[in-house]
Amino acid sequence: MLLAATASAVLMLLQQAPAEGTDWDAEFGVEVKERDPVTGEIPVEPYEQSNANAGATPYDSAALARDFGGREGIARIAARTVDLSEADPRVAAIFAAHDMVRLKRTLGEQFCYLLGAGCDYSGRDMRTAHAEMGVTKADMNALVENLQAAMREAGVPFAAQNRLLAKLAPMSDQVVE
Amino acid sequence: MPAAPLPAELPQIAYVPVLDAEVEPTPIRRAVPPVHITTAFDEDGVQSGKARLFKGGKLLLTNGVSTVEGSSGGGIARWATIAGQQMPGGIGLSAHATAIELPDYGWRSYGVAVGFGDRLELSIARADFDTRDVGAALGIGKGYTFNMDTFGAKLRVAGDVVYGDPWLPQIAVGIEHKRSRDGALVRALGATDDESTDVTLSATKLVLARSLLVNATVRYTEANELGLLGFGTTAGAGYALQFEGSLGYQLSRRAVLGAEYRSKPDNLGLGDDDWMDIFAAYALTDHLTLTAAYVDLGSIATFSDQRGGFLSAQVAF
Numbered sequence: 398m399l400l401a402a403t404a405s406a407v408l409m410l411l412q413q414a415p416a417e418g419t420d421w422d423a424e425f426g427v428e429v430k431e432r433d434p435v436t437g438e439i440p441v442e443p444y445e446q447s448n449a450n451a452g453a454t455p456y457d458s459a460a461l462a463r464d465f466g467g468r469e470g471i472a473r474i475a476a477r478t479v480d481l482s483e484a485d486p487r488v489a490a491i492f493a494a495h496d497m498v499r500l501k502r503t504l505g506e507q508f509c510y511l512l513g514a515g516c517d518y519s520g521r522d523m524r525t526a527h528a529e530m531g532v533t534k535a536d537m538n539a540l541v542e543n544l545q546a547a548m549r550e551a552g553v554p555f556a557a558q559n560r561l562l563a564k565l566a567p568m569s570d571q572v573v574e
Numbered sequence: 575m576p577a578a579p580l581p582a583e584l585p586q587i588a589y590v591p592v593l594d595a596e597v598e599p600t601p602i603r604r605a606v607p608p609v610h611i612t613t614a615f616d617e618d619g620v621q622s623g624k625a626r627l628f629k630g631g632k633l634l635l636t637n638g639v640s641t642v643e644g645s646s647g648g649g650i651a652r653w654a655t656i657a658g659q660q661m662p663g664g665i666g667l668s669a670h671a672t673a674i675e676l677p678d679y680g681w682r683s684y685g686v687a688v689g690f691g692d693r694l695e696l697s698i699a700r701a702d703f704d705t706r707d708v709g710a711a712l713g714i715g716k717g718y719t720f721n722m723d724t725f726g727a728k729l730r731v732a733g734d735v736v737y738g739d740p741w742l743p744q745i746a747v748g749i750e751h752k753r754s755r756d757g758a759l760v761r762a763l764g765a766t767d768d769e770s771t772d773v774t775l776s777a778t779k780l781v782l783a784r785s786l787l788v789n790a791t792v793r794y795t796e797a798n799e800l801g802l803l804g805f806g807t808t809a810g811a812g813y814a815l816q817f818e819g820s821l822g823y824q825l826s827r828r829a830v831l832g833a834e835y836r837s838k839p840d841n842l843g844l845g846d847d848d849w850m851d852i853f854a855a856y857a858l859t860d861h862l863t864l865t866a867a868y869v870d871l872g873s874i875a876t877f878s879d880q881r882g883g884f885l886s887a888q889v890a891f
């Protein structure tokens with residue numbers, strides 16, 4: 398017993414400290430994902446792209462798309478929602494491990510598609526996109542508030558804001574665990 | 575300590591085979607507060623055991639305002655909403671005070687409600703109904719004030735007022751146990767009981783596409799003027815189904831305009847009318863909501879045209 402303890406203590410003392418600047422990712426075989434130099438997005442596993450992934454049928458109303466400032470306005474609102482949520486202590490932890498560049502694009506596409514502003518949605522479906530994130534209904538409410546803040550800043554009329562939320566709210570079952 | 579001479583071959587820790595092994599990915603779960611923390615204060619409110627007190631999390635106004643009977647709802651109609659701003663796993667609180675000024679009467683009510691998650695609401699409220707000059711005319715004394723206590727419970731059984739299937743409203747069942755504190759007088763007026771229990775079934779949904787809040791409640795009750803004038807009659811009138819409906823239009827996150835209707839039995843034959851109101855509710859802060867309404871309570875104890883102003887304040891956490 399004493400011998401074994403002494404032997405292991407000696408072994409520990411004899412260990413060499415790892416060299417400075419060891420590439421631990423390579424050492425442990427961690428696959429490093431490079432951002433795409435053009436889009437700035439981290440590549441994802443391939444999946445079937447379809448507008449059906451957006452989770453609802455789009456509106457067909459030019460006036461509604463105009464209320465949101467068209468495609469550019471919608472993209473800005475989506476990006477602002479992501480920025481606000483990333484900085485929101487209630488939900489920041491959910492966003493920390495995800496690709497915000499890609500999220501801003503796909504969220505913008507989803508809003509643009511649902512509002513009938515002439516985009517296709519190229520993201521994943523809601524269940525897959527939120528799998529194992531552990532989103533709660535309280536988190537959903539925080540996201541809604543951030544989206545409302547972004548829409549308010551962009552001057553979207555309240556009734557129009559609610560029409561977008563009307564498309565998103567029924568998706569809660571696929572988002573909340 | 576001088577460095578010992580190194581052996582020719584350094585011992586190695588056999589980590590490679592272990593780390594290269596295929597590992598089943600474990601699902602990521604949100605961190606749950608440790609169970610051993612019994613009570614702690616932080617910026618998120620109060621932690622007690624596993625329940626979070628007053629952390630909030632509800633969308634503004636989705637806890638409703640407070641009814642004259644102390645439940646979460648509109649001013650006069652009960653809704654399926656749960657009082658307080660808590661989310662699942664949390665405990666919330668709301669308190670209200672309401673005043674109604676009518677040509678011949680004055681109404682004051684106040685109470686508190688506790689919400690457990692998005693599931694259960696328990697409430698208690700006191701109503702004081704001042705008969706002013708009418709008291710003398712009715713022979714019960716000028717300024718005679720009827721008092722009633724209401725103990726409420728409400729359980730959400732299905733749906734969500736905001737999320738989920740747009741055709742599935744939030745549905746709740748509940749009771750309101752009422753105790754008139756004027757037993758001898760209400761019996762003299764012809765009521766059989768000074769306490770009774772209403773049973774309610776409510777459905778409430780925020781129709782986002784129209785910015786419209788829709789509520790319908792059926793109430794099985796034998797109350798005369800909500801119970802201020804007792805319950806049932808010696809003539810045999812008893813329980814009957816009554817209806818409460820509300821429509822609210824969301825002007826903004828903080829403001830709602832709406833109208834309500836509530837049917838009431840006329841067991842005592844004193845000309846009890848159905849009640850209605852038009853209201854405006856405004857969330858002054860995230861925790862303070864003011865409601866102002868114009869109410870038409872019809873005839874009360876034979877004095878007709880009781881129309882007036884309704885003002886209510888609610889504090890919720």
